[in-house]
Amino acid sequence: xxxxxxxxxxxxxxxxxxxxxxxxxxxxxxxxxxxxxxxxxxxxxxxxxxxxxxxxxxxxxxxxxxxxxxxxxxxxxxxxxxxxxxxxxxxxxxxxxxxxxxxxxxxxxxxxxxxxxxxxxxxxxxxxxxxxxxxxxxxxxxxxxxxxxxxxxxxxxxxxxxxxxxxxxxxxxxxxxxxxxxxxxxxxxxxxxxxxxxxxxxxxxxxxxxxxxxxxxxxxxxxxxxxxxxxxx
Numbered sequence: 001x002x003x004x005x006x007x008x009x010x011x012x013x014x015x016x017x018x019x020x021x022x023x024x025x026x027x028x029x030x031x032x033x034x035x036x037x038x039x040x041x042x043x044x045x046x047x048x049x050x051x052x053x054x055x056x057x058x059x060x061x062x063x064x065x066x067x068x069x070x071x072x073x074x075x076x077x078x079x080x081x082x083x084x085x086x087x088x089x090x091x092x093x094x095x096x097x098x099x100x101x102x103x104x105x106x107x108x109x110x111x112x113x114x115x116x117x118x119x120x121x122x123x124x125x126x127x128x129x130x131x132x133x134x135x136x137x138x139x140x141x142x143x144x145x146x147x148x149x150x151x152x153x154x155x156x157x158x159x160x161x162x163x164x165x166x167x168x169x170x171x172x173x174x175x176x177x178x179x180x181x182x183x184x185x186x187x188x189x190x191x192x193x194x195x196x197x198x199x200x201x202x203x204x205x206x207x208x209x210x211x212x213x214x215x216x217x218x219x220x221x222x223x224x225x226x227x228x229x230x231x232x233x
Contacts, residue, residue, distance in 0.1 A: 005110060008035040008084030008144075009102070012074035013092035017046040020092045024051065027090060028059055030099040032106050037061045037078040038092075042068035072161035076154045084144065086110070091138040094121065096184040104179045105141040114177035116169050117141045122180040136162045139181065146174070 009027045013020050020038075027036050038054075040047055042065045054060045063077055079087060088105055090097075101119065108114045119139035142165075147154065150168050157164045169176055 005086050006034045006084040007032055007086045007088060007106065008037060008078075008082040009033045009088045009090055010075060010078030010082065011036065011038045011090050011092050012041055012071050012078065013038060013043060013047055014041045014068060014071070014074075015043045015045045015047060016092040017043075017050055018093075019095055020047055021050045023090065023092050023094050023097050024054055024060075026097050026099060027102065028054065028057055030102045032103060033059070033088065035059055035061065035082065035084055037063070037082060039074035039078050040064040041071065041074040042066060070158045072157040072159075072164075073155050075161060076151050079144065079147065079151060079154075082144065086141060087144050087147065088141045089138060094139075094184050098183070101139070101181045101184060104181060105139060108177045108179065109141045109143070113175070115143070115146060115174035116165070116176045117179055118176060119179045119181045121184045122182045138162065140165070 009030075011020075011024060011027065016023075024036065024038060027033055036057075036059050038051060038060070040051065040063065048064065051062065055062060061081060063074075063081070065074070065077075075089060086106065086109060088102065090102070105117050105119045108117045117140060118137050119141075120137040121139070140162075146169075147165065150164065153164055154161055166176075
């Protein structure tokens with residue numbers, strides 16, 4: 001238990017047999033993390049088999065859906081059974097993932113430097129300085145009490161979940177800090193799927209993100225108003 005706060009890591013997984021074992025092992029071995037919840041969101045590959053050896057670990061909890069319900073639904077399911085005051089969301093398709101990256105996520109939150117920490121996988125200087133997708137990174141640490149008011153919205157947000165969380169925090173004037181997680185990267189859709197499937201999934205993802213902004217127009221308005229208030233003329 002770090003800084004007297006119990007910390008739960010929530011890892012959602014769908015067909016990530018190549019990477020999920022290492023991600024879970026690394027998270028379980030991190031002393032700052034007290035509880036690791038893995039939500040298997042209807043995987044049809046060997047993901048379930050790879051996770052079997054962890055079932056006896058007292059820090060490990062497991063949820064398995066027979067059918068895919070979507071990443072955001074899986075995230076909310078993990079939060080539902082979590083016992084920690086702090087939630088660290090970790091993607092299951094990371095390579096090069098180490099305990100130091102988890103610590104990067106957690107320390108600014110626990111020290112009061114931020115209300116949410118977003119960890120962006122960083123392979124080069126472009127990622128560090130110019131990558132426009134930093135705000136959509138799945139690695140993030142939050143206080144459970146801060147996301148409970150929007151947990152039902154999170155459950156149905158699908159690929160728009162990161163955008164929803166960002167809007168909520170911005171609209172409430174909360175402090176967000178970005179941490180650049182050097183040395184880790186995601187397996188891209190093009191690496192995991194054929195070209196046609198990848199393009200289709202990218203289109204679906206973009207549509208669901210756009211729908212999140214439309215469905216939460218009030219949060220968009222509040223976020224813009226909060227930003228304007230923070231500008232000194």
